[in-house]
Amino acid sequence: MTLTITPRPQALGATVTGLDLSGGLTDETVAELHAAWLEHLVLFFPRIDLDLDQHIELGSKFGRLAATTTGDDDYRGQQTTGPNGEVLVLDASKPQGRANAWHTDVTFAEIPPKGSLLAMQICPAKGGDTLWSNQYAAYEALSPALKDMIDGLDAMHGRPGLTGLNPHPMVTVHPETGRKALFVNRGWTTSIVGMGQNESVGVLAALFNHAEKPEFNTRWTWTPGDAALWDNRCTMHYAVNDYEEAPRILHRVTIYDR
Numbered sequence: 001m002t003l004t005i006t007p008r009p010q011a012l013g014a015t016v017t018g019l020d021l022s023g024g025l026t027d028e029t030v031a032e033l034h035a036a037w038l039e040h041l042v043l044f045f046p047r048i049d050l051d052l053d054q055h056i057e058l059g060s061k062f063g064r065l066a067a068t069t070t071g072d073d074d075y076r077g078q079q080t081t082g083p084n085g086e087v088l089v090l091d092a093s094k095p096q097g098r099a100n101a102w103h104t105d106v107t108f109a110e111i112p113p114k115g116s117l118l119a120m121q122i123c124p125a126k127g128g129d130t131l132w133s134n135q136y137a138a139y140e141a142l143s144p145a146l147k148d149m150i151d152g153l154d155a156m157h158g159r160p161g162l163t164g165l166n167p168h169p170m171v172t173v174h175p176e177t178g179r180k181a182l183f184v185n186r187g188w189t190t191s192i193v194g195m196g197q198n199e200s201v202g203v204l205a206a207l208f209n210h211a212e213k214p215e216f217n218t219r220w221t222w223t224p225g226d227a228a229l230w231d232n233r234c235t236m237h238y239a240v241n242d243y244e245e246a247p248r249i250l251h252r253v254t255i256y257d258r
Contacts, residue, residue, distance in 0.1 A: 008044075010219075011133075011134045011137050012216075024057070037229060038231070041235050042132045043228065043230075044220055052251070059253040062115055063257055067088040090252055092247070098239065101186045102212050103236060104185045106254060107183075113254045113256050115255040118228045118251070119227040119252070121250055128222060128242070128246070130237055131218065133216045155170050155191065165190075170207075182211055212236070
């Protein structure tokens, strides 16, 4: 099997072609994909048409799978599929099937996931793109003064009554690359530990606006059968809600350390 990995011209992402899952995955292919994932943060697989078994097999090469969380703080109450319920069905016709904010998946969990693998099942004829943002680049572009202020601080993630609530460092060190990333997101980060409400709201608003800047982003226009694998430890993403009532259904596995 010969993979072609083509970096996208934006701040992150690469397309992968030539991946054939019909005969299983060799260790060499998995190693090549893993290296590309760490380098490019998001891998896009155009029209790969993963069936359920292939989706689970590919995701499991990167870690342990769950639909959303591995603990007791699962919040969606949403449809799942797969032999162990490890595949989340994201159906835009249901309120919880649309994410209308920049976010990083499941950061409300005590140990957030390392990644996600998303497979498009039905997509609108137009609209419904997804954007990803490079949080290495977002951190590196902060002023030295702001870096000094947030290094060592924790922020709370979660929505009480809906999810668990857990603190995480605002600046994380990626366990595999050693690079620093900004780790706050508009979807789940609610306050900064040790700050008053007004201070916390102001600092987080500035960081959210910074992290979401277009210069840190890439944008994917879906076609049926596409898949995307991203590193949850150094990216955020946003699903554009511009397709009205058109059907949009995806399958997602959430990837955790083994």
